[in-house]
Amino acid sequence: MTSVQVRDVSLSFGAYDVLKELNLDVPEGEFLVLLGPSGCGKSTLLNCIAGLLDVSEGQIFIKGKNVTWEEPKDRGIGMVFQSYALYPQMTVEGNLSFGLKTAGMAKDEIARRIARAAEILQIEPLLQRKPAALSGGQRQRVAIGRALVRDVDVFLFDEPLSNLDAKLRSELRVEIKRLHQKLANTMIYVTHDQIEAMTLADRIAVMKGGVIQQLDAPQVIYNKPVNRFVAGFLGSPGMNFLDGEVEGDAPTFVATDTKIPLGRYGFGDAAKPGKAVFGVRPEHIATGDAAAAMPFQVDARVELVEPMGSDTLVWTKLGGQSFAFRVEAERHLASGDQLRIGFDPARASLFDGQSGSRM
Amino acid sequence: MAEQLLRAAPELAVASAMPARARALSGPHGPRPRRRFSRRNVFIYGTLALVAVYYLLPLYVMVVTSLKGMPEIRLGNIFSPPVEITFEPWIKAWSTACTGLNCDGLSRGFWNSVMITVPSVFLSISIASINGYALANWRFKGAEVFFTVLVVGAFIPYQVMLYPVVIVLREIGLYGSLWGLVLVHTIFGMPILTLLFRNYFASLPEELFKAARVDGAGFWTIYLRIMLPMSLPIFVVAIILQVTGIWNDFLFGVVYTKPDTYPMTVQLNNIVNAVQGVKEYNVNMAATLLTGLVPLVIYFISGKLFVRGIAAGAVKG
Amino acid sequence: MTPTYQGRPFSLFRNLNAKIASIPMILTALVIFVGGTAWTVFYSFTNSKLLPRASFVGFDQYERLWATPRWLVAVENLAIYGVCTLVFSLVIGFVLAALMDQKIRFENTFRTIFLYPFALSFIVTGLAWQWILNPNFGIQQVVRNLGWESFTFDPLYNADIVIYGILIAGLWQGTGLIMCLMLAGLRGIDGDIWKAARVDGIPTWKTYVFIVIPMMRPVLVTTLVIIASGIVKVYDLVVAQTSGGPGIASEVPAKYVYNYMFLAQNLGQGFAASTMMLLSVVIVIVPWAYLEFARRRRHG
Numbered sequence: 018m019t020s021v022q023v024r025d026v027s028l029s030f031g032a033y034d035v036l037k038e039l040n041l042d043v044p045e046g047e048f049l050v051l052l053g054p055s056g057c058g059k060s061t062l063l064n065c066i067a068g069l070l071d072v073s074e075g076q077i078f079i080k081g082k083n084v085t086w087e088e089p090k091d092r093g094i095g096m097v098f099q100s101y102a103l104y105p106q107m108t109v110e111g112n113l114s115f116g117l118k119t120a121g122m123a124k125d126e127i128a129r130r131i132a133r134a135a136e137i138l139q140i141e142p143l144l145q146r147k148p149a150a151l152s153g154g155q156r157q158r159v160a161i162g163r164a165l166v167r168d169v170d171v172f173l174f175d176e177p178l179s180n181l182d183a184k185l186r187s188e189l190r191v192e193i194k195r196l197h198q199k200l201a202n203t204m205i206y207v208t209h210d211q212i213e214a215m216t217l218a219d220r221i222a223v224m225k226g227g228v229i230q231q232l233d234a235p236q237v238i239y240n241k242p243v244n245r246f247v248a249g250f251l252g253s254p255g256m257n258f259l260d261g262e263v264e265g266d267a268p269t270f271v272a273t274d275t276k277i278p279l280g281r282y283g284f285g286d287a288a289k290p291g292k293a294v295f296g297v298r299p300e301h302i303a304t305g306d307a308a309a310a311m312p313f314q315v316d317a318r319v320e321l322v323e324p325m326g327s328d329t330l331v332w333t334k335l336g337g338q339s340f341a342f343r344v345e346a347e348r349h350l351a352s353g354d355q356l357r358i359g360f361d362p363a364r365a366s367l368f369d370g371q372s373g374s375r376m
Numbered sequence: 377m378a379e380q381l382l383r384a385a386p387e388l389a390v391a392s393a394m395p396a397r398a399r400a401l402s403g404p405h406g407p408r409p410r411r412r413f414s415r416r417n418v419f420i421y422g423t424l425a426l427v428a429v430y431y432l433l434p435l436y437v438m439v440v441t442s443l444k445g446m447p448e449i450r451l452g453n454i455f456s457p458p459v460e461i462t463f464e465p466w467i468k469a470w471s472t473a474c475t476g477l478n479c480d481g482l483s484r485g486f487w488n489s490v491m492i493t494v495p496s497v498f499l500s501i502s503i504a505s506i507n508g509y510a511l512a513n514w515r516f517k518g519a520e521v522f523f524t525v526l527v528v529g530a531f532i533p534y535q536v537m538l539y540p541v542v543i544v545l546r547e548i549g550l551y552g553s554l555w556g557l558v559l560v561h562t563i564f565g566m567p568i569l570t571l572l573f574r575n576y577f578a579s580l581p582e583e584l585f586k587a588a589r590v591d592g593a594g595f596w597t598i599y600l601r602i603m604l605p606m607s608l609p610i611f612v613v614a615i616i617l618q619v620t621g622i623w624n625d626f627l628f629g630v631v632y633t634k635p636d637t638y639p640m641t642v643q644l645n646n647i648v649n650a651v652q653g654v655k656e657y658n659v660n661m662a663a664t665l666l667t668g669l670v671p672l673v674i675y676f677i678s679g680k681l682f683v684r685g686i687a688a689g690a691v692k693g
Numbered sequence: 694m695t696p697t698y699q700g701r702p703f704s705l706f707r708n709l710n711a712k713i714a715s716i717p718m719i720l721t722a723l724v725i726f727v728g729g730t731a732w733t734v735f736y737s738f739t740n741s742k743l744l745p746r747a748s749f750v751g752f753d754q755y756e757r758l759w760a761t762p763r764w765l766v767a768v769e770n771l772a773i774y775g776v777c778t779l780v781f782s783l784v785i786g787f788v789l790a791a792l793m794d795q796k797i798r799f800e801n802t803f804r805t806i807f808l809y810p811f812a813l814s815f816i817v818t819g820l821a822w823q824w825i826l827n828p829n830f831g832i833q834q835v836v837r838n839l840g841w842e843s844f845t846f847d848p849l850y851n852a853d854i855v856i857y858g859i860l861i862a863g864l865w866q867g868t869g870l871i872m873c874l875m876l877a878g879l880r881g882i883d884g885d886i887w888k889a890a891r892v893d894g895i896p897t898w899k900t901y902v903f904i905v906i907p908m909m910r911p912v913l914v915t916t917l918v919i920i921a922s923g924i925v926k927v928y929d930l931v932v933a934q935t936s937g938g939p940g941i942a943s944e945v946p947a948k949y950v951y952n953y954m955f956l957a958q959n960l961g962q963g964f965a966a967s968t969m970m971l972l973s974v975v976i977v978i979v980p981w982a983y984l985e986f987a988r989r990r991r992h993g
Contacts, residue, residue, distance in 0.1 A: 069586050090592030102583035106605035115601070116591030163587070175583075420792050427789065428806045434821040434865065435809075441824065453835040454825065507718040514711035522715070522722045529726030531978055533925050535950040535967040539745075539960065540729035563721050570718060595710035624814035626929040627947075631955065641816045645933055648820050661824060668817040675812035676805070683808065683873055 019081070020045040020203040021066060021171055026075035028061060028227075035061045036227045038075070043205060045170075048197050051207045052214040053224035054250070059207045060175055062224070066205065067173050068092050080170055090120070092171075095164025099176040101156040103148040109159050110144045113166050127166075134165040137196070154185045161196070174206040178213065190216060211251050215239070223247050241366070245373040248296050248366055254330055256366070257340050259295040263288060263367070263376075270295045270367065272336030277313055281363040284376055292370025299330065302342035302360045311359030317342075319354040333358075442466060442662035449657055465658035469666055473659055475646040476635060482663050485643030489623055489670075491554055492639055496561035497618040501611065504566055508573025509599050513585050523570065530567035538631055545632065552634045560628050565621070569614055576610040577603060609681070616678050620671040640667050730971065737964035745960055754965035764966065767944040770856045774945070775924040777860050778867070782920055785864070786871030791901060793872070794879045804876075808869035815866070819933025822862035823849065849935055852942035859934055859943060866930075867923065871916055878912030879905065914985070921977055925970060946970050 023041040027034065035058045043049050051059040064070040066077060068089035076085045084092045103112050110131060117127045135141045138158045148156055157177060164172055174193075178186045194217055197204055208214055214221050215235045222232045223246075231243045242248035248256050261272030268279040268288035277295065279288065303311055317340075321332040328343050331350055342358055344350065367376045437454050442465050444458040452459075471481040478484065510516075511523055541560060542551060550556030580603070588598045629639040638646070644667045648660045675682050740750045758764050789807065793800055810818060825831045828847035836844040848858030882905060890900040906913075928947035935943045946966060954963030 064586075067586070067590060069589060088592075089586075089590045094590065096587065096590045098583035098587060100581050100583050102581060102587040104584065104588070104602055115588075115593070119592045119597060160587075163591070167591075420795055420797060424789075424792055424797070424803050428803060431806050431810065431865065431869070434818075434825060437825055438821050449830065453838055454830055455835060503717045506714045510711040510714045514708055516708040516711055516715075519711075519715060522719045525722040525726055526718060528978075529722065529730075531922055531974055532726065532730055533947070533967065533970045533974060535947055535963075536733050536971045537725060537729040538950070538967070539954055539964070540732045541725065543745075544724070562717075563725055566718060566721050595714070620812055624816075626814065626816050626932070627951075631951070641814050641929075644820070645816050648823075649933070649936060657824060657827075657830065660820065664817050664820045668813045671812040671814070672809065675809055679801075679805075682812070683804075 018045050019043065020047070020079070021205065022078040022081075023062070023066065024076045024078070026062075026065060026072050026077065028058075028065060028070065028073050034227055036065070036072075039227070039229060041222065041229065041232070043203055045203055046201045048194075048204045048206065048217055048219045050214040050218035050221045051205065051224060052211065052221050052250075053209065055209060057224040058227040059209075059224045061227075063173055063175055063205060063207045066171075067094055067096050090116070093169045094171045094173055095167045095169045096173040096175065097157070097160045097164050097177045099179050101148070101160045101180070103156055103159055103163075105148055108145050108147055109140065109151070109162075112148070112159060113144075113162055116163070116167060130166045130168065131162075134162040137165065137199070138162050153181050154189060157181065157189060161193075170203060172202050172204040174204065174208075176208055177206075179208070179210070186213075193217065211253065215251075223250060225250075240364070241375070242296075243375050245294060245296070245368045248368070252298055254299055254341055256296045256298050257335075257342075259336055259338050259340070260370075261293060261295060261336060262370075263290050263293045265290070270362075272338065275315065275336035277362055279362055279367070281312055281361065282365065282367060283363065284367075286376070289369075289376065293376065294368040294370060294373070295365060296368065297360055297365040299341045299343045301364045302358055304342070304344055304348075304356055304358050308357050308359035312361055312363075314357060314359035317356060317358050319350050319352055319356070321352060322350055438661045438665050442658055442665055444658055446656060446658060465656070465662040466666070468656075469647075469659045469663035473647050473663060474653070475638075475643050475650070478635070482640060482643060482647070482666055485638055485640035486666070488554065488633075488637055488643075489640040492557050492561070492629075493619060493622045495555075496558045496565070496622050497615060499558060500562040500565040500569060500618055501614050503562060504569030504614070505573045505607070505611070506599065507566070507570045508575075509577050509603055510595075511570070511574045512577035513582075513598070514595060523574070526567045527571055534564065534627060542631070551632065552637065554633070554637050557628060557632050557637070557639070560632055561618075561622050561625070564628070565618060569618070572614060572617075573607075573610065576607060580606060612678075612681055616674060616682050619674060620682075623670050733964050734968050734971070737961065737968045739961055739964075741960040741964070743958045743960070750961075754961045755969075758962060758965050758969065763941050763944055764946075764949055766941050767946045767949045770943060771924070771927070771945050773856050774860055774863070774927065775921075777857075778863060778924055779917075779920055781860075781864055782868050782871045783916070785868050786916075787875050787906075789868070789872040790875035790879055793876055804869075804873070807872055810866045811870045813866065815929035816933040818862050818866045819859075819930045822858070822865070823934045826858055826861075850939060852939050855935060855939065855943040859930055862934060863927070863930055867920075871920070874912060874916050874919070875909075878909040881912070882908055914981075918981070922974075925974055 019042050021041070021043040023039055026036055026039045028036040039058075039062065041062075051062060053059045061070065065072050066079075068084065068087060072085065076083055078084065079092055079094070089096075103109075104115065107115065113131045113134060114127050117130065131144070135144060138161060140155065140158050140162060143151060143155060143159070148159070151159065157180075160177070177193075178189055181189065190213060193206075197217075206213075206217060218235050220233060221235050221238050223230045223238060225246055231238055231247050238247060239251055242251065245258070249258070259270075259272045259275075261270055261275075263269070263279070264271050268282075268284075268290075270277040270279055270293065272295070308314055315335065317333040317335065319331055319333055323330040323332070324346065326346065328346050329348065329350070330341055331344055332339060332341050334340060350356070368374060369376055440457055441449065441454060443461045443463070444452075445460065445462050445464070448459060469481060470483050472479055473481045511519055541563075545551040545556045545559070550559060584602065585598065588602050593601065623639075624641060625639065626641045626645070629642045633639065633642070644663050647663055736745050736747070737754055738749050738751060739745070739747055740753065793803060797803075826833075826847070826849050828834065828850055833844060833846045836846070848854045848861070886904060886908070887900070890904065895904075926947060927945055928951070931937060931943055931945050931948055937944045937948055946969070950963050950967045950970065952963075953959045953966060
């Protein structure tokens, strides 16, 4: 059953279109991540689903009910914000109970719900404290608790971990994933952090310019990006891009002196000659003995070495353009060294030179 | 004494460590020597002290004059301290000085001012804070237009609107009454206060407001339960701003009230600048000090908040 | 699937509470500020005397206004007072602020002293200075008692310089505020600027003139607007200190308006004079607002 449905939603502020005829179906129990650079409209979309922003066009359904004109409180959602948004003058307990009291819920039911949320999030010892006396991680737990006590079908997260330092962020990330496994609610999660997106999501919606570019499972998005933007946005270090042309009946990618045969590449449509961009991820490139087994091989001269700890990123030139690949950290290379590298074009991506979409 | 010891201490330490570290420490070492009475310091403190004397002089003259008897004033100079201290002028200023036919002193004006200031402050701040909250968080079509008119209106000289307000007050039957003046202060305090509150509420994290809406709170609940408890400092600033502004007002007082309801400033001016009778300078100065006492007390106890308040309210002029 | 919602709520009732709460603001803006101003301008073209009457006389009131010596004196006084206040309070305020910014001791004490006059009413300020400048008891007499018999300093009784006597009191009351605003502006400047200037060996005065003052532009603009709007409204100070005297030597426009509206029962003249005050404000504010608006647009 569909939990959240967004139909042809547009939103403009004056002449500026933030969302453009956007469609999105989120099945019940799914963890969906909205991913994109700042200004892509992902937070705006979340605010529209929450009812905090009015849409200009289109409809929003939650659990099959049209909630386009409903108040946020009547939509059956809970929301967690980046800045936590805890009411500073209330205790943790006051924060958790404020919405329930406003709704006129019975006292013992409120107490029961707070107890349950506090147990799940392990914040029982903090209930009588004020937000100012909490650490960043504790505050975010309370903020999640505030969504939890509402006992709703849909959780909305607006970059909840962005204000935390790297260590706490990875801890809470795991906890949110655990929470999802336990509650099995629908969760919609906005972030610009691709690691968060990859680790948490059942499906990722990559957004740009108010439009969803690609909506699919994390592995598909990572390995088969639909266009150059998606390919470039995911992965760190980023995908290598080579500008060149597709030529011939037995299609070959040509960038000056480098010729890559595309016989093994899975074209969507028939191969079309013309300008194109060839993309391959640094971790899909083999060196040494492994390179010898690859369908495409070439000699490379090391230009720059970046040790990353777990592995080492090596920069070289291919077809006159910058090109990076990964080697094990133990392998000691210096600038000027020669070595053989190779990869399988079947794992690469090829984009149209004009439209940038996958070929 | 302690300071001298402290300053001597490093040298002692160096002396005791001398044999081992002598070579490393030849040449300049340790803190650079500074002279207490450098030319720079003498210039800075000298200038500031001189200006401070200029600023304090009027207050000093007012105090000593108000404590002298008239014969002493006629003989001595205004800067000399009183030979014989008398509180007679203060008592006279408070309870028997004459304005026109009334000879019950400034006390009448004082209580009038209290009865004007208290409701004016309460009313103007209540209305302006709710306005500012609506403008910051519940934007509706046209709200910004009215607000712009209001802020631009703050620059219009009051003289332009004096008479139309007379007509409005006459129409609703409040002309000449204390409540009429309360209404006038509420109206003319609105631009600056609304601006103050709007900017303050807009500076609070918007997500807090969103969270409260998701929690199902409405317009008044969010204002009373979320915004008000977070806004104490700005309310204090607004109260300081309004109390001093309304207490010190003269123009509205003289235009919109009658002799019976004159606020303190108007009455003070009438006492001191009365044409008939012998000038009693000591009583005049006591009356002037009495009128300035309320804002001065607020100023000295509120400190930095006062600075914030007037910086915000200075536009009102 | 069609929307199940029963019609969009009528737009007037959306956000209803916010609209109800804004009624006082809307009424004030429309009735008092827009309506009142338009009313006054409208009736400035009539020959209203004791009561407003809608019988038009064109620009008669304005012609009479500019032919009245009292008004001309008032305008001249305001010009002198305005220019002097602007120059002196900016210069003194900035110098004081720069001195206060040298990490001095007793900063709070100095600030408290410089600012306390601002807490006082103009009436109190005017009366205090009226007393100090009194020729028979004040500064003039004190200096004469010291043996300098011919010393003369009686600005409040000399028609030629009376406006400067008022200026002394005005500056005494207002400069502390300007100092505070400037100090806040100085403190708002990134401390690294000072470090960079010190490393580059730029003298302090040069840093102030060429780097710091240009960086304080927003504060300077605010300060200018504050000073300017205070100048046009000057009224209480004159009433308390000189009542416009000697003769009409210290009249100001705001006082002229009050006298004609409420004492001389010549409403038309009062309306014309107040409209002229409005016009002078418009002439100052509109170009400024235009420039600020254009600048903000350019910078997004």
